[in-house]
Structures are given as structure tokens and as C-alpha cells.
Amino acid sequence: MTERPLRADARGNQERLLSVAAVAFARDGTQTSLKAVAKEAGVGVGTLYRHFPTREALVEAVYEHEVTVLCDAAAELLRALGPADALRGWMERFVDFMAAKHGMADLLRPVLLSEADRLHTRARLRAAIATLLDAGAAAGVIRPGVDANDVLMALGGVTMIAGEEGQRALATRLIDLLLHGVRAPGLTS
Template identity: 40%
Template sequence: MTTERRPMRADARRNYERLLAEAEAAFRERGTDASLEEIARSAGVGIGTLYRHFPTRDALLEALLHDRFATLCEMGADLLGAKSPRTALVSWLREFAKSSNRYQGLPASVMATLNDEDSRLYASCHAMREVGEQLLARAQQAGEVRPDLLASELLLLVASISWANEHSPNSIDRFLTLLVEGIWS
């Protein structure tokens, strides 16, 4: 049995959009730990309205990041056909690092949800992990990446680069270059 979701009423849709806009601003300014109560207040709604639309902080993050993560997955799928597995992997890792750096605290949220199947972010993060695993495996099969490197380790290292960029802005490319030079076989 499938249940179809009814379209949102116009006022509910406006509340939803205002909540997303206020969450985007709050997360950019104060990081992913920004107060949900302040987000609701800034959107002109009560906290109950926020929780009706987004039952958890992860659900709110997932709504904000869904399209960006889907684009990253599509990019990875396209890169699986690239001539150079090494270049494909580095290109994808660079975009992964930049996407993980959208808000302060996001790298930790992304890494935490990779193992939390109950999180609303899990499906998006898991899809990214799968494409990252495929890109890594392809580079390893080509002999371009050390064979003992696990995808989970690589993603954690790149998330660490995103975290470091929070404290040393504009360092993603430099740190990624240093990482990449250490993982090639």
C-alpha cells in the first residue's frame, strides 16, 4: 500500500520556505548547532511548526543539502567513466570537501550520519559514500591509489580537511593536494 502526500496548503508552503531560508542564514552564520528556536522565531512561526516540517535537526539539514548532495552523486557517477581514475577521484573529493564545508559543523554531521540509518541525512550521505567507494575502487584497480586505503578512511580524511578549512579558510585545495600526494601508490 502506498500513500501519496497531499500538496501543502499555501500557508504551510510559505512557512516551509521561510524556515529553510532562515535555517540557511542561521547555519551559515552560526553553524549547524544554531538554535532551532531562533530559526523558528526568525521565520515568524512557532517551534511546533518547525518540528512539523522538520522533526529533527538532521531533517532540516537534509532539506537544505539534498539537491547539493544529489548533484555530488551525479558528478561522481559521471566521473566513473573518466579516462583518468586518479583525476576523477581528486575532482570528486574536492567537491565533496567543498560541499561538506557549507556550514560550520557540517563535516561532523555528515560523518556522524554515515553510520546512523535513522538519520534523515543518512540516505543522502550513504549515496555519496557509495559513489566515493566506486571512484576509489576504480583508482585502486588502476594501481593509482594504495590498495589498503578504505573509502571510510578517505572520506574521514576529506571531512577533516573540511573541518580544518573552518579554522584555516581557503585551505581545501592545499590540504587536499597534501592528502592526495600521500595516498597514491
């Protein structure tokens, strides 16, 4: 049996719940009140539970939604910026994404421990990075052949070292170093 598509108002409720919950989980972690999430999203708590029957279901949906937003940002940034600036912008968003997930770490552990989910998420992130690297290589601003997985692992290291809110400037400097390493030879900025 296939699921019926959500009505526009239900889809809007779900989107608001996901957006509000992402901010709340990043801010308050596991102490986030689902009742407060529902209220801030402008819906009743029954609506929240109709969409997300458990706290874990909401956390997983928020994570999946945020990964989708991050991955979709690659194409959006390429449309708005040049390839090198799009890559930088995406890397900055990745660091912010990972820092925001810190508050959800305990609740996300079962999702992140699932090999299938981890591999699926990594594949999506690698594809977004590959899109940016390929566009940069085609424009002559990124070295051809840079491995998207290497860049993803380097970004993971940046977030481990400087993913906390008070270390944001360090994260930006580390992104600068990473970008310098992938730039095409002869480019200075």
C-alpha cells in the same frame, strides 16, 4: 498507513525551505530565525511548521538533505569530469559541507549522537567515496584497493584541522596531500 506523496508545489516549498535553512544555519547557527527562513523561502511561517513542526525537525531535515546532495554529487561529478578531478571536487564539497554544518552543531548533536543515524550517514558517504575510487581505479588514475573508509576518516581529519572558513586554503593543500597518496603509481599530477 503510508504517507501521501507531496504535491509539486508543496515539494517545491519544502526544497526551498531546506536550501534557505541550510544557508541560514551555516551563517547564523542556533540564532537562525525560522520566520526569516520562511520569508526568504517565499512561504508563510505556517507552511514551514507544516513541513517541519520543530526547529530540531528542520535541522535534521536540512542535514539529511545536505548529505543526500553531497552523496549524489559523486555520480554527477563523474559524469562531468574525469575520475581524479571528480574525486578532488567531491573532497572539496565534503570540506565545505562539514564547515557549513559547524553552525548547526549544537542542534545536530542529538542526531549525530544516534548510533543508527551516524552509521547510516557514514555508510552513504563511504558509498559515494567508493564510487569515485572505483571509477578512478578502473581508469588507472587511483591505486586499486584504496579503502573508502580510510579516505572518509582522512577527510574528517582535514575538516577538523582546516574546516573553518579562514583555513580553506589549508584544507585544499591537505586534500592535495590526500590525493597524492591515493593516486596510481607513476602519475605526477
